[in-house]
Amino acid sequence: MTNEEVIEILRRIADMLEIKGEDRYRVMAYRRAADNIAHLGRDLSDLWQEGRLREVPGIGEALEKKLDELFRTGRLGYYEDLQEEVPVGVASLMAIPEVGPRTAKLLWERLGLMSVAEVEKAAREGKLRELPGLGARSEQRILEGIEALYRRSTRIPLYVAWPIAQDLVAQLRALPVVEQADAAGSLRRMKETVGDIDLLASSVEPAAVTDAFVKFRRVKEIAAQGPAKATVRLDNGLQVDLMVLEPARFGSLLQHFTGSKAHNIALRERAIKQGLSLSEHGFKRQDGSEILCRSEEEVYQALGLQWIPPELREDRGEIEMAAAGRLPKLVELGDIRGDLHVHTRWSDGAATIEEVANKAQALGYEYLVISDHTKGLGVANGLDEARLREQRREIDRLNDTFDNFRLLQGAEVEIRGDGSLDFPDEVLAELDVVVASIHSGLRQDRETITARMIKAMRNPHVDIIGHPSGRILGQREASLVDLDDVLIEAQKTGTILEIDGIPDRLDLDDVHVRRAVEMGVRLSIDSDAHSLDGLEAMYYGVMTARRGWAEKKHIVNTLPLVELLASLKRP
Numbered sequence: 001m002t003n004e005e006v007i008e009i010l011r012r013i014a015d016m017l018e019i020k021g022e023d024r025y026r027v028m029a030y031r032r033a034a035d036n037i038a039h040l041g042r043d044l045s046d047l048w049q050e051g052r053l054r055e056v057p058g059i060g061e062a063l064e065k066k067l068d069e070l071f072r073t074g075r076l077g078y079y080e081d082l083q084e085e086v087p088v089g090v091a092s093l094m095a096i097p098e099v100g101p102r103t104a105k106l107l108w109e110r111l112g113l114m115s116v117a118e119v120e121k122a123a124r125e126g127k128l129r130e131l132p133g134l135g136a137r138s139e140q141r142i143l144e145g146i147e148a149l150y151r152r153s154t155r156i157p158l159y160v161a162w163p164i165a166q167d168l169v170a171q172l173r174a175l176p177v178v179e180q181a182d183a184a185g186s187l188r189r190m191k192e193t194v195g196d197i198d199l200l201a202s203s204v205e206p207a208a209v210t211d212a213f214v215k216f217r218r219v220k221e222i223a224a225q226g227p228a229k230a231t232v233r234l235d236n237g238l239q240v241d242l243m244v245l246e247p248a249r250f251g252s253l254l255q256h257f258t259g260s261k262a263h264n265i266a267l268r269e270r271a272i273k274q275g276l277s278l279s280e281h282g283f284k285r286q287d288g289s290e291i292l293c294r295s296e297e298e299v300y301q302a303l304g305l306q307w308i309p310p311e312l313r314e315d316r317g318e319i320e321m322a323a324a325g326r327l328p329k330l331v332e333l334g335d336i337r338g339d340l341h342v343h344t345r346w347s348d349g350a351a352t353i354e355e356v357a358n359k360a361q362a363l364g365y366e367y368l369v370i371s372d373h374t375k376g377l378g379v380a381n382g383l384d385e386a387r388l389r390e391q392r393r394e395i396d397r398l399n400d401t402f403d404n405f406r407l408l409q410g411a412e413v414e415i416r417g418d419g420s421l422d423f424p425d426e427v428l429a430e431l432d433v434v435v436a437s438i439h440s441g442l443r444q445d446r447e448t449i450t451a452r453m454i455k456a457m458r459n460p461h462v463d464i465i466g467h468p469s470g471r472i473l474g475q476r477e478a479s480l481v482d483l484d485d486v487l488i489e490a491q492k493t494g495t496i497l498e499i500d501g502i503p504d505r506l507d508l509d510d511v512h513v514r515r516a517v518e519m520g521v522r523l524s525i526d527s528d529a530h531s532l533d534g535l536e537a538m539y540y541g542v543m544t545a546r547r548g549w550a551e552k553k554h555i556v557n558t559l560p561l562v563e564l565l566a567s568l569k570r571p
Contacts, residue, residue, distance in 0.1 A: 371435050
């Protein structure tokens with residue numbers, strides 16, 4: 001039983017409970033557990049065998065028993081009983097971005113629809129608009145949601161592929177016959193989703209490498225194997241391709257298979273102008289002699305270029321900048337001094353303030369902003385004014401115990417439907433940092449939702465706009481908010497825009513990060529953590545910032561605490 005299989009079952013249970021109209025906290029418990037397992041970075045089955053399931057945030061006694069049954073028997077009676085009330089096909093309808101639990105139930109009970117294909121057919125026949133509460137506009141949005149679902153169905157989220165690839169690379173590097181090994185493709189460029197996993201290795205005995213590779217843990221099926229190449233499928237269905245070349249050619253191999261296609265075409269054209277041809281095997285001169293490159297740096301050097309970080313290789317001007325020696329010095333994880341957006345048990349987080357503070361110190365941070373949800377997001381147990389002030393007392397008490405570390409009190413304040421905020425200005429003024437976010441009404445039209453966000457940005461107490469587009473990769477499309485207008489307003493008001501590191505958000509995306517950098521709009525990189533392990537999502541946020549050409553100077557939480565506080569909006 002793989003992590004992915006467990007996650008799917010837990011999310012299906014949550015969907016079924018939601019369709020049944022069960023208590024929202026029960027629904028959230030299953031979703032939170034699934035999310036924490038998704039970001040675990042190791043096999044849940046190992047923790048089960050070691051009797052340590054309860055160490056995963058969100059897994060309590062009741063869920064531990066269910067998971068124990070699942071791992072022991074491969075079945076879960078509770079899940080099977082739920083299917084008698086809500087068929088799995090009905091729950092699967094909630095994968096459509098525009099279909100929530102009420103709509104899924106309506107489609108099932110009124111039209112007997114139990115698959116995405118059936119919903120698509122009914123929508124194209126104009127049957128959905130006749131249902132109560134829908135109409136022609138909702139029908140069109142459901143069709144658009146289905147099209148979006150189809151587009152992303154073949155892509156793998158970065159946070160799923162990355163830890164698996166790192167494990168496989170570690171196994172390759174542990175082989176005595178392997179000199180170098182790395183992941184390649186869009187995964188190495190840290191794109192938010194990838195097609196499959198490409199691995200590369202160098203060795204003087206390539207056949208020995210492929211022989212060992214096909215026997216790695218998690219390999220379920222060998223699709224192809226040769227002396228220098230192999231393709232396997234893992235136990236979760238992912239395809240992994242391995243290619244092995246001699247060490248002297250590893251640099252050109254790694255550069256070629258990292259891509260992107262457009263970047264590589266531009267490099268080959270540059271090589272041709274210099275009388276060279278470039279492939280994964282190296283350079284070839286017109287007389288047939290070769291230039292071999294053991295490292296990527298040698299490939300770029302041969303073309304008269306600075307080495308270009310993988311995250312920039314999208315043919316967006318990086319080659320011209322490398323030729324001029326003017327590539328940006330991209331922000332690094334070690335530049336981050338603190339996290340400005342973290343949740344605790346005071347709202348919908350899994351850890352106490354003290355536990356989160358200890359984790360932050362272990363990560364080397366100098367400061368941490370506790371930014372729990374506010375009362376407008378009742379589903380997340382948001383804080384009212386009284387609880388906010390009670391939380392401040394706990395933060396003050398903990399700060400008295402720390403050396404060279406500081407907790408700040410913030411809040412993720414809900415932006416209401418009209419752009420007003422959950423708390424009045426006098427309460428916002430008590431906070432050290434204010435993150436304002438939209439969680440509801442994300443399907444408003446472009447003009448309405450943009451005006452709503454801009455109104456919040458004009459509040460002198462709002463420091464940061466959290467996850468500006470509202471997207472959740474693989475689950476929810478971005479809202480229609482006009483991010484160009486938001487960037488212009490951020491430039492005017494000095495509002496910071498967040499790069500949310502939660503791996504299924506990565507919001508802002510790299511394209512808008514680049515635009516923000518060009519406009520001089522300030523950015524923060526935050527984990528938006530809801531568990532202790534969640535703080536490590538900062539890594540994915542930093543990678544997204546790098547893809548957007550962000551340097552240390554563009555990110556406010558690379559500043560020392562005194563400078564950070566001085567840089568915030570204050571009325």
